[in-house]
Amino acid sequence: MKISSKKFDLDDVEISWCPGCGNYSALKVMKEALTDLEIEPHELVLVSGIGQAGKFPHFIKAQSYNGLHGRYLSAALGIKASNPELIVIAVSGDGCTLSEGGNHFLHTIRYNPDIVNVLHNNQVYGLTKGQASPTSQLGFKTKVQVFGVINEPFNALAVAISLNASFVARAFVGDIDKTKDILKEAINHKGYALVDLLCPCVTFNRVNTFQWYKENSFYLDEAHDPLDRMKAMELALDTNKLALGILYKNPSRRPYSENVRVYNEDKRPLYQRDLDKKKFNQLLESFK
Amino acid sequence: MVNIDMRKDDISIVLCGAAGQGVQTVETLLTKTLKKSGFFVFATREYMSRVRGGVNSTTIRVSSKSVRAFVDRIDILIPLSEEALPHLKERISPQTLIIGEKRFIEVLPNLKGEKIEIPFEELSQHIGGKIYSNIIALGAIMRLFKADNKVLHGLLSENFKSKGETIIENNIKAANKGYETADDLLKNHIFKGEFEIDRVPEVANDYIIDGRQAIGLGAIAGGCNFACFYPMAPSTGIGTFLAQHALEFGMIVDQSEDEISVINKALGASYAGARVFISTAGGGFSLMSEGISLAGMTELPLVVVVGMRPGPATGMPTRTCQEDIDLVLYAGAGFFPKVIFAPGSIEDAFNLTQKAFNITQKYHVPVFILPDQYLIDSYYNINTLNIDALEINKNLIKTDPSYERYRFTDSGISPRGVPGYGNGLVDADSHTHNECGEITEDPIIRKRTVQKRFKKLGLLRKAAIPPEFIGSKNFKYLIISWGSNYYLIKEALEKLSRDDVAFLSFKQIYPVHSSVFEYLIKAEVKIAIEQNPTGQFAKLLENETHINMNHRILKHSGYTFSVEEIFEKLKKIIEGDENI
Numbered sequence: 001m002k003i004s005s006k007k008f009d010l011d012d013v014e015i016s017w018c019p020g021c022g023n024y025s026a027l028k029v030m031k032e033a034l035t036d037l038e039i040e041p042h043e044l045v046l047v048s049g050i051g052q053a054g055k056f057p058h059f060i061k062a063q064s065y066n067g068l069h070g071r072y073l074s075a076a077l078g079i080k081a082s083n084p085e086l087i088v089i090a091v092s093g094d095g096c097t098l099s100e101g102g103n104h105f106l107h108t109i110r111y112n113p114d115i116v117n118v119l120h121n122n123q124v125y126g127l128t129k130g131q132a133s134p135t136s137q138l139g140f141k142t143k144v145q146v147f148g149v150i151n152e153p154f155n156a157l158a159v160a161i162s163l164n165a166s167f168v169a170r171a172f173v174g175d176i177d178k179t180k181d182i183l184k185e186a187i188n189h190k191g192y193a194l195v196d197l198l199c200p201c202v203t204f205n206r207v208n209t210f211q212w213y214k215e216n217s218f219y220l221d222e223a224h225d226p227l228d229r230m231k232a233m234e235l236a237l238d239t240n241k242l243a244l245g246i247l248y249k250n251p252s253r254r255p256y257s258e259n260v261r262v263y264n265e266d267k268r269p270l271y272q273r274d275l276d277k278k279k280f281n282q283l284l285e286s287f288k
Numbered sequence: 289m290v291n292i293d294m295r296k297d298d299i300s301i302v303l304c305g306a307a308g309q310g311v312q313t314v315e316t317l318l319t320k321t322l323k324k325s326g327f328f329v330f331a332t333r334e335y336m337s338r339v340r341g342g343v344n345s346t347t348i349r350v351s352s353k354s355v356r357a358f359v360d361r362i363d364i365l366i367p368l369s370e371e372a373l374p375h376l377k378e379r380i381s382p383q384t385l386i387i388g389e390k391r392f393i394e395v396l397p398n399l400k401g402e403k404i405e406i407p408f409e410e411l412s413q414h415i416g417g418k419i420y421s422n423i424i425a426l427g428a429i430m431r432l433f434k435a436d437n438k439v440l441h442g443l444l445s446e447n448f449k450s451k452g453e454t455i456i457e458n459n460i461k462a463a464n465k466g467y468e469t470a471d472d473l474l475k476n477h478i479f480k481g482e483f484e485i486d487r488v489p490e491v492a493n494d495y496i497i498d499g500r501q502a503i504g505l506g507a508i509a510g511g512c513n514f515a516c517f518y519p520m521a522p523s524t525g526i527g528t529f530l531a532q533h534a535l536e537f538g539m540i541v542d543q544s545e546d547e548i549s550v551i552n553k554a555l556g557a558s559y560a561g562a563r564v565f566i567s568t569a570g571g572g573f574s575l576m577s578e579g580i581s582l583a584g585m586t587e588l589p590l591v592v593v594v595g596m597r598p599g600p601a602t603g604m605p606t607r608t609c610q611e612d613i614d615l616v617l618y619a620g621a622g623f624f625p626k627v628i629f630a631p632g633s634i635e636d637a638f639n640l641t642q643k644a645f646n647i648t649q650k651y652h653v654p655v656f657i658l659p660d661q662y663l664i665d666s667y668y669n670i671n672t673l674n675i676d677a678l679e680i681n682k683n684l685i686k687t688d689p690s691y692e693r694y695r696f697t698d699s700g701i702s703p704r705g706v707p708g709y710g711n712g713l714v715d716a717d718s719h720t721h722n723e724c725g726e727i728t729e730d731p732i733i734r735k736r737t738v739q740k741r742f743k744k745l746g747l748l749r750k751a752a753i754p755p756e757f758i759g760s761k762n763f764k765y766l767i768i769s770w771g772s773n774y775y776l777i778k779e780a781l782e783k784l785s786r787d788d789v790a791f792l793s794f795k796q797i798y799p800v801h802s803s804v805f806e807y808l809i810k811a812e813v814k815i816a817i818e819q820n821p822t823g824q825f826a827k828l829l830e831n832e833t834h835i836n837m838n839h840r841i842l843k844h845s846g847y848t849f850s851v852e853e854i855f856e857k858l859k860k861i862i863e864g865d866e867n868i
Contacts, residue, residue: 015658018550040711041713042707042710042711042712042713043708045560045707050718055727057715058727061712061713062713063708063713064709064713064715064716064717064725065556065559065715065716066716066718066719066727067552067556067582067586067718068552068578068579068582068715068718069556069714071548071549071552071578071579072552074541074544074548074549074552074553074555075552075553075555076369077553077556078514078516078553078554078555078556078557078558078559078560078562078564079556079557079559079560079707080560081514081540081542081553081557081562082513082514082540082557082560082561082562083560083561083706083707083708085708086560086707086708098571102549102550102802104544104545104548104549104552107544107545109548114620149558173604201378208427213835217630221795228464234570248366254782260540260542261535262534262535262538262539262540266538269560269561269564269708270513270514270538270540270557270559270560270561270563271561271562271682271684271706271708272561273511273513273538273707274511274680275508275509275511275537275680276537276674277675278827279536279537280505280537282507283505283508283533283536283674284495284505284673284675287496288493288494288495288496288503
């Protein structure tokens with residue numbers, strides 16, 4: 001029996017994506033994954049930046065933080081660090097994550113906060129109407145890149161594996177069931193979990209269509225060992241045929257909220273804590 | 289025999305050498321020993337932006353009464369390198385006693401000032417080498433003040449505890465050697481340099497706290513539990529201080545990849561209910577500007593320290609100025625209310641930082657604290673920091689399913705919930721949003737959100753800290769200043785000793801308290817004193833009150849005003865005015 005994912009639906013919300021946008025499937029699959037994992041809307045914080053994917057939190061019932069373009073991973077890290085009891089899912093596009101927020105992407109991986117990072121990757125800018133994104137293919141023509149893209153595409157998965165990200169996966173919204181499984185694994189993972197979600201833009205990217213992704217991807221089979229970092233890197237670097245599934249996992253990395261030690265003895269989130277005046281007075285005495 | 293007219297109750301000692309020579313250790317031990325011996329002490333540093341070499345100096349004042357300002361005057365100078373005398377020549381007078389190695393004191397043969405050679409390095413050879421020469425100098429100074437040798441021995445033992453018994457013993461030997469050498473010089477009448485400063489026994493129990501520690505302590509006392517920064521002078525030490533006490537107080541202290549991440553992490557943490565604190569300087573703050581406007585839009589509490597150093601761009605990293613009011617006042621796209629504090633004392637640095645946390649939690653606006661390098665790097669003994677009376681206001685409500693984060697209220701303040709406390713939903717959005725935080729482009733809602741922000745500015749204006757008035761009510765001349773000029777001006781006015789000159793000092797820069805009108809209207813001559821090239825605060829007051837200043841005393845060399853400098857400039861203005 002299928003449990004209804006209606007608890008994540010918002011009343012009276014007008015979804016502003018184009019008809020046929022890959023984001024609709026992404027939204028559906030997210031709601032279903034959350035429902036399967038028996039997560040309640042108030043336990044979940046959805047964090048996003050700016051872009052079409054950045055609107056995600058507005059179309060799903062949850063705690064939400066829709067911050068600045070490129071900065072959402074820093075915000076997500078701050079939220080999770082301050083209250084580890086919250087489930088934090090950070091969603092934004094390839095432009096927000098890898099261009100405006102490139103530096104935060106790199107460093108968030110180093111921190112390893114226990115968050116899921118769903119990177120909606122459509123290889124084009126949607127909100128600003130069709131310019132190239134950092135993941136656009138070489139030669140991809142737009143009104144700005146009139147002779148085609150000349151800059152090497154940003155390989156988010158290879159970068160994440162090189163930084164020893166603790167969970168690195170790729171999924172394709174054209175396949176709801178498998179994407180849901182990957183998302184659920186990402187949510188259950190303790191540490192930073194990157195899901196590069198191939199999510200076609202039907203308006204501005206006529207090259208990398210649903211059909212194109214289907215033809216240019218394949219699922220990793222059971223023979224793939226996600227603990228094998230070199231193999232994972234090899235798969236990530238192969239952009240001719242895009243590997244789908246969990247490429248890499250490093251279970252030995254501890255999440256940031258454990259590394260900072262403030263929760264070792266006191267599990268309470270920061271908002272519940274108070275100043276220890278006795279300790280403060282002791283500290284003050286040391287200045288005599 | 290060297291004969292110097294010793295100021296009996298107020299001595300200024302300057303130590304000057306290269307970075308990495310251990311001057312700071314001597315300075316700390318010196319001020320602590322003198323304080324514990326019952327003297328009032330003050331110290332401030334000026335230093336180059338380098339880790340080794342160059343030339344840096346520390347000015348220490350020792351007195352029987354409270355002294356809290358930088359003076360140009362040098363009574364005792366201990367040069368520790370060849371560069372010392374050329375560096376300080378403008379401050380050396382015939383009354384300056386210069387004590388040290390022959391090769392350091394004879395650099396400028398024509399320099400006025402009395403020179404006494406003590407071969408610290410040679411003396412140190414009998415103890416264990418050159419590294420002890422600074423402690424010998426320290427012992428010699430202690431003798432001049434007849435400071436308690438036991439106190440110094442105790443501090444040396446504590447300071448070198450981790451280095452082992454032999455090192456402690458050698459340091460005590462070195463201090464004694466210095467003490468004895470100075471004693472011999474005095475007994476043999478080589479010079480007359482013994483000070484008879486009255487001791488105030490209660491001072492021994494005072495705290496010695498510098499600007500960065502006061503701000504750090506204020507943050508802890510404000511309930512800070514999430515602090516984030518990227519290293520940048522002059523504010524780095526605040527983050528370092530908090531990091532060292534992080535576990536003790538359950539704080540997360542994070543050094544982030546850049547200032548953009550700093551402010552966005554902080555706002556995320558604030559959204560989740562942490563009490564957040566970030567510190568930077570002008571350049572780093574420029575990167576935060578977008579995040580500041582996010583704080584304005586999302587109404588998330590945030591405390592920001594902007595340590596001031598001269599710009600533009602990298603400017604002079606380790607020098608001082610007061611030129612970031614405009615930067616902070618206008619930071620961030622669009623209109624939103626904010627509060628700006630500027631501490632004038634160590635106590636202010638503590639109290640204002642602590643208060644900033646409560647203000648931001650109450651009004652949900654960013655609160656800024658603007659210390660300058662001079663204040664951050666200065667310290668003196670203070671009697672008390674009373675924290676028992678301090679309150680920590682969280683102003684959080686438990687949410688239910690009907691909760692709306694941005695509900696329109698009469699006051700403009702919407703009750704604040706945080707995710708996880710209750711089962712309601714808390715939304716934060718960088719877009720213009722409706723009461724529950726959803727994106728909107730409705731012109732009526734947009735107007736109401738602007739009104740909401742105006743209402744809060746009005747409340748903040750009413751809650752502003754009034755300026756402190758110092759002087760006689762029958763003033764003709766009114767000095768207007770802010771921040772760390774406080775004690776410099778106070779001491780200059782004591783020297784000026786006129787009952788027609790008063791001083792209005794601001795520790796809240798914005799919004800300005802309404803009492804400013806009556807003072808400005810009453811004053812015949814208004815003199816603004818600031819350490820920036822345009823008079824940024826004067827301009828702000830002129831804009832707010834439409835009353836113009838008559839004079840501006842401005843300094844923008846990167847080095848603080850001295851008491852003497854302010855005294856001279858004020859005297860000139862007032863005498864000039866009287867001759868008209």
